[in-house]
Amino acid sequence: MKFTPTGAVIGAKISEYLLEKSRVIKQAVGEKNFHIFYYIYAGLYHQDKLKIYRLPDGTPPRYIDSQQHKVMQDIVSRELYKEQFDAIQECFRNIGFTEEEVTSVYRILSGILNTGNIEFAAITSQHQTDKSEVPNSESLENAASLLSIGFEELQEALTSQCVVTRGETIIRTNTVDKAADVRDAMSKALYGRLFSWIVNRINSLLQPDTNTSASESCMNVGILDIFGFENFKKNSFEQLCINIANEQIQFYFNQHIFALEQMEYQSEGVDASLVEYEDNRPILDMFLQKPMGLLSLMDEESRFPQATDQTLVDKFEDNLRCKYFWIPKRMELCFGIQHYAGKVMYDVNGFLEKNRDTLPADIVLVLRTSENKLLQQLFSSPLTKTGNLATSRARVTAASRSLPPQLSSGRSKSPKYLLKVDTMEMMRHPEETTNMRRQTVASYFRYSLMDLLSKMVVGQPHFVRCIKPNDDRQALRFFKERVMLQLRYTGILETVNIRRQGYSHRIPFEEFVNRYFYLAFRAHQMPETSRGNAVAILERAKLKDWVLGKTKVFLKYYHVEQLNLLLREVIARVVLMQAYTKGWLAARRYRKVKEKRNRGAIVIQSAWRGYAARQNLKQIKKEREEAAHRIQSAYRGHRVFQDLEPQRQKCHPTKEETTGYGLKSKEAQPDNIKKGNAGPDSRDRQVKDVKRDKGRAEDGVTQPRRETARLRDVQSKQGPVVKIQQRTSRRRGQQPKLLNSPEDSLYYNQLNRTLDYQGSKRKPRKLGQIKVLDGEDEYYKLLSTAESIPEEEPPPSFSTGPLVSQS
Numbered sequence: 001m002k003f004t005p006t007g008a009v010i011g012a013k014i015s016e017y018l019l020e021k022s023r024v025i026k027q028a029v030g031e032k033n034f035h036i037f038y039y040i041y042a043g044l045y046h047q048d049k050l051k052i053y054r055l056p057d058g059t060p061p062r063y064i065d066s067q068q069h070k071v072m073q074d075i076v077s078r079e080l081y082k083e084q085f086d087a088i089q090e091c092f093r094n095i096g097f098t099e100e101e102v103t104s105v106y107r108i109l110s111g112i113l114n115t116g117n118i119e120f121a122a123i124t125s126q127h128q129t130d131k132s133e134v135p136n137s138e139s140l141e142n143a144a145s146l147l148s149i150g151f152e153e154l155q156e157a158l159t160s161q162c163v164v165t166r167g168e169t170i171i172r173t174n175t176v177d178k179a180a181d182v183r184d185a186m187s188k189a190l191y192g193r194l195f196s197w198i199v200n201r202i203n204s205l206l207q208p209d210t211n212t213s214a215s216e217s218c219m220n221v222g223i224l225d226i227f228g229f230e231n232f233k234k235n236s237f238e239q240l241c242i243n244i245a246n247e248q249i250q251f252y253f254n255q256h257i258f259a260l261e262q263m264e265y266q267s268e269g270v271d272a273s274l275v276e277y278e279d280n281r282p283i284l285d286m287f288l289q290k291p292m293g294l295l296s297l298m299d300e301e302s303r304f305p306q307a308t309d310q311t312l313v314d315k316f317e318d319n320l321r322c323k324y325f326w327i328p329k330r331m332e333l334c335f336g337i338q339h340y341a342g343k344v345m346y347d348v349n350g351f352l353e354k355n356r357d358t359l360p361a362d363i364v365l366v367l368r369t370s371e372n373k374l375l376q377q378l379f380s381s382p383l384t385k386t387g388n389l390a391t392s393r394a395r396v397t398a399a400s401r402s403l404p405p406q407l408s409s410g411r412s413k414s415p416k417y418l419l420k421v422d423t424m425e426m427m428r429h430p431e432e433t434t435n436m437r438r439q440t441v442a443s444y445f446r447y448s449l450m451d452l453l454s455k456m457v458v459g460q461p462h463f464v465r466c467i468k469p470n471d472d473r474q475a476l477r478f479f480k481e482r483v484m485l486q487l488r489y490t491g492i493l494e495t496v497n498i499r500r501q502g503y504s505h506r507i508p509f510e511e512f513v514n515r516y517f518y519l520a521f522r523a524h525q526m527p528e529t530s531r532g533n534a535v536a537i538l539e540r541a542k543l544k545d546w547v548l549g550k551t552k553v554f555l556k557y558y559h560v561e562q563l564n565l566l567l568r569e570v571i572a573r574v575v576l577m578q579a580y581t582k583g584w585l586a587a588r589r590y591r592k593v594k595e596k597r598n599r600g601a602i603v604i605q606s607a608w609r610g611y612a613a614r615q616n617l618k619q620i621k622k623e624r625e626e627a628a629h630r631i632q633s634a635y636r637g638h639r640v641f642q643d644l645e646p647q648r649q650k651c652h653p654t655k656e657e658t659t660g661y662g663l664k665s666k667e668a669q670p671d672n673i674k675k676g677n678a679g680p681d682s683r684d685r686q687v688k689d690v691k692r693d694k695g696r697a698e699d700g701v702t703q704p705r706r707e708t709a710r711l712r713d714v715q716s717k718q719g720p721v722v723k724i725q726q727r728t729s730r731r732r733g734q735q736p737k738l739l740n741s742p743e744d745s746l747y748y749n750q751l752n753r754t755l756d757y758q759g760s761k762r763k764p765r766k767l768g769q770i771k772v773l774d775g776e777d778e779y780y781k782l783l784s785t786a787e788s789i790p791e792e793e794p795p796p797s798f799s800t801g802p803l804v805s806q807s
């Protein structure tokens with residue numbers, strides 16, 4: 001990962017080391033093929049594209065068919081495979097792969113699966129008895145179609161081989177086993193080169209901008225993901241390579257941790273005799289040295305065509321004479337190695353074939369004739385010393401050449417061989433592929449280790465050890481034996497022992513004094529970062545077995561723990577004092593704030609109470625004024641009444657003079673009343689009193705009771721036959737009464753009829769004749785006995801006998 005000085009990611013580069021291509025064609029018991037095959041198969045199955053890529057939907061291909069025969073069931077039922085396929089497609093798009101490139105990748109992977117289904121059968125002829133053929137051409141046709149190559153050319157390349165000797169081309173037929181090996185070698189080459197091309201393509205898309213990388217100094221962080229030490233029931237060539245790589249990394253770990261420690265001890269003037277560890281350099285020399293190392297002997301034996309695995313074991317036994325290598329008795333084709341993590345037994349079956357990794361020139365040339373541009377590029381680019389596909393520098397040009405004539409002779413002329421090939425290296429490739437001194441897997445591995453170490457030594461390493469608690473992939477299950485075995489294999493136990501013997505902590509004086517000066521000095525003091533102050537701190541802490549160097553303090557692993565505990569106690573006491581002080585200060589601040597709040601509350605309460613008292617006083621004053629007004633009104637009314645009382649007594653008789661409803665007794669009446677005659681003066685006075693009383697009632701000067709009393713007095717003067725009916729006074733501002741009531745209608749109707757009738761019969765009244773009551777007077781007489789209307793009552797009527805007067 002490439003970063004800017006500010007920490008921004010500007011690019012990345014992936015390095016590939018020793019891909020386990022043999023897993024494509026064969027897997028150990030309990031293992032699976034590369035996951036990409038299952039993901040693609042499941043994705044194409046759910047997308048109904050198996051027919052497009054010529055994959056069967058009933059039985060899975062041989063390369064991914066495990067011994068349990070549950071592959072198709074998992075592909076159909078498990079959602080994980082489909083989700084991973086969708087994730088891979090999304091990654092392709094995000095990184096920048098085109099749709100054409102992704103389709104080509106899927107076609108090549110499907111072609112690998114179809115290639116694995118090709119089967120061979122032996123045929124006999126008159127001259128040859130070890131010739132092979134393809135009895136069922138369906139898988140062969142599918143593979144050729146997906147790889148965009150000729151069907152017949154692919155069959156010829158699998159079942160025969162061309163050898164160029166002294167300018168002559170010799171065609172040799174392959175046996176069934178040889179043809180199967182060529183088929184598997186083709187599958188491994190396809191997968192390995194495709195894998196390398198994907199890595200190179202990712203690197204080209206993720207490389208940093210040239211302007212950015214040139215203007216800023218890049219900072220790199222490298223991550224090495226490698227298999228750990230392996231020791232199975234059956235260990236083969238792959239386990240040997242992985243364990244050698246772990247030996248190399250362990251050596252680098254020892255050199256970095258312990259050898260560099262010794263150098264630091266010497267530079268600081270400290271005795272380094274306490275640091276002792278077991279160096280694994282001798283076992284690495286046994287593996288990697290030339291020409292008598294194990295890998296060199298294997299490469300030498302691989303160059304002999306007649307060499308077998310037994311001859312390889314014999315060569316190991318004759319040349320490897322050291323305590324780290326032995327041949328077990330009563331076991332064939334086996335040898336043992338004493339690794340740093342323990343003893344491992346290796347099965348030599350297939351060692352030479354895996355190391356050779358032979359890919360015939362015929363297969364390479366046929367694949368170069370593919371119409372698929374990606375496939376042309378895979379087999380046109382050379383391989384690096386580490387066995388990976390080199391970054392493609394040759395571009396597809398129009399000036400391309402066809403197959404060499406010496407390779408075309410002796411074969412059937414096919415249109416596919418007349419196609420142009422986009423490569424600049426085809427002419428020399430057959431000689432290289434038929435040369436037995438070509439690169440082997442062991443040589444690739446050796447260069448890979450060299451390249452890996454060259455990248456590791458330039459940086460500051462950090463080692464991360466991954467430990468599996470169990471082999472069942474279950475949570476909360478811890479197997480002590482399994483974990484202890486991994487700790488031993490990773491070298492952690494040895495590391496712990498070595499670190500305990502030496503000084504695992506080396507702290508400079510300045511850092512040590514700044515960190516631990518609380519133990520010997522006051523907290524507010526800042527002592528100098530000198531050697532004497534460091535000694536004072538160590539003596540005050542009462543530590544033993546520490547060593548002072550020129551610029552650093554060398555401490556055991558337990559010294560730092562003791563210092564940290566003492567420092568924690570001192571800091572705890574300081575924190576306690578700070579807590580009490582802060583509490584006291586907070587309490588004082590709280591009291592001040594509380595007093596301020598109390599004063600504020602008192603001011604607010606005082607203001608509110610003053611406001612409430614003023615409002616209450618205003619209300620009391622208002623009520624008192626209203627009461628005074630009522631008292632004054634009542635008193636003034638009383639005074640007016642008293643002033644008017646003498647006048648009223650003069651005009652009206654006293655209460656004792658009236659009886660009943662205000663009528664005088666017949667004994668008290670004047671003689672003229674008794675006789676039924678009344679003089680003019682008495683009648684005029686009576687009319688004036690009635691008018692005066694009526695006006696007082698309308699003006700509201702006197703009360704209704706007084707009016708009633710006055711009317712009764714008037715009636716008493718007129719005689720006992722007079723009956724007065726009180727009528728409520730009309731309020732001021734009240735609308736006058738409209739004559740639309742039933743009584744009014746009755747009154748006018750009756751009055752009109754009476755007047756009409758009387759008008760026809762009325763006679764002129766004589767002088768001094770008393771007026772007799774007519775129809776109107778009779779109406780008032782009748783109306784006096786009826787109920788009065790609530791709004792206003794009719795005026796009082798005198799309905800008792802007729803008034804008589806003497807003329």
